[in-house]
Amino acid sequence: MDHEGGTFCFACNKPGRPSGDRPSGGRNISKEVQFVSGEAQALVKRGISEDTAKKWRYEVGTDHGKPVQIANYYDKNGALTGQKIRYPDKTFRVVGKLSGLYGQHLWGGGKRIVITEGEIDALSVSQAQNNSWPVVSVPNGAAGAKASIEKALDYLDKFEEIVLAFDNDEPGRKASAECAPLLPPGRVKIAAWPLKDASDLLQAGRVKDLTTAIWNAAPWRPDGIVNAADLWDSIADRTEAFSVPYPWEDLNSVTYGLRVGELVTVTAGSGVGKSAIVREVAHHLLKRGERVGMLMLEESIRRTALGMLGLELNTRLHVSMAGVNDSDLRAAFDRTFSSGNLFLYDHFGSTEIDNLLSRVRYLAHACKCRWIILDHISIVVSGMGDGDERRLIDNAMTALRTLVQELGIGLILVTHLKRPEGKGHEEGALTSLSQLRGSASIAQLSDIVIGAERNQQGDRPNLTTLRVLKNRFSGDTGIGGYLEYHKDTGRLIEADAPDTGDAPPDDSEF
Structure with a gap:
């Protein structure tokens, strides 16, 4: 009443x-x-x-x-x-x-x-x-x-x-x-x-x-407003941030490894090797006993599985299986997959963002995956029908960033670069945040951004430079190491810095 x-x-x-x-x-x-x-x-x-x-x-x-x-x-x-x-x-x-x-x-x-x-x-x-x-x-x-x-x-x-x-x-x-x-x-x-x-x-x-x-x-304070005087228990907690290392030490020295709750974006020009990089990371995580979900939208699950087994066998299994007998193949299969820690997404061309978000949530909750790889964001928005790529990427990135926080996962995202003026990325052009294709939200919402650079026509066409473009965790940026692609094994192995060809300065009088 x-x-x-x-x-x-x-x-x-x-x-x-x-x-x-x-x-x-x-x-x-x-x-x-x-x-x-x-x-x-x-x-x-x-x-x-x-x-x-x-x-x-x-x-x-x-x-x-x-x-x-x-x-x-x-x-x-x-x-x-x-x-x-x-x-x-x-x-x-x-x-x-x-x-x-x-x-x-x-x-x-x-x-x-x-x-x-x-x-x-x-x-x-x-x-x-x-x-x-x-x-x-x-x-x-x-x-x-x-x-x-x-x-x-x-x-x-x-x-x-x-x-x-x-x-x-x-x-x-x-x-x-x-x-x-x-x-x-x-x-x-x-x-x-x-x-x-x-x-x-x-x-x-x-x-x-x-x-x-x-x-x-x-x-009373609105949600999100905290008085710093209430933070002593948090500050006094000396527990280090939990990190899992990358397979390459030079990259770890800049990024301090991978952490749950972070969104890492890997970017490069076309054909430079973005997918190869994230496959190496996934294989490394599996070897450490981590549970991993892979949504590789440009390839079939068989191609993804063969790629992972090829890394285990140090051979390009997806190119040819001729040199591997069934016994060795089965042993590699068991070593890599029998733990049940790897989950793949059989997308059958279904790449709508809502569908992918539900799969990410399922991988985190039901499959207990702490690490999820999405390759790549451009394919997600290209299948959404709307011509406004920037807005679609904004929406997709916001949704993914929210999921990372909600689920407490580490997300490794692959994205393309815009073609720069002058020489292209396949000719060794430097990567930058401004070249991330489609929207500034990719850089803004990522915790770490790693660019890969390779001159396919240079003296060392298989040498990739890893450049950390953004690092919210430590603030350290710059070159994060070099990776050499070995064609006989299909592996990316950490390499020394390339010789620029410049002779050291000669300060003597003679």
């Missing part, structure tokens, strides 16, 4: 009115209001004293022969405007109009005010504080709290501190979250009851716990 004598739906937060225009009980409030008379007395079961009941004019009486409790509402001039009538079966009806917050007429302003979810809770808090500190209640419970607070903002602005002390249940917590942002910034605190509400604490004789909850109410 709302403060106008109608009903209030606590499920949809909307007022209504029973059939006809008459409120429950048959009294027509459009004419002279017939209030229910009562007498202030102790509520023994609730632990409320007679003095408290008298201060709040919370009364006990009868209505149509039934015993009732009466919460009287007054305007700022002290005139009775409405009553909330509580019956033994815990149902309510309203007589007249419930003006403002319950108890609002008792307090004109001050240092602190506590707002509860119900009238009895307000009496309980008031009594625990010797009826000396301002306390009010919303009239329509948690579901109507937001609307009630909105109407009382001018009144609440008179207090230096506002403590929301709603019930310790889901509706109460939701009401606190809805009401706190409405109130003056910096003045709102949230009380955490050790039981369901203030009344339960008073009935249990835990008055000290009740007052402690009020005095220790935590300052």
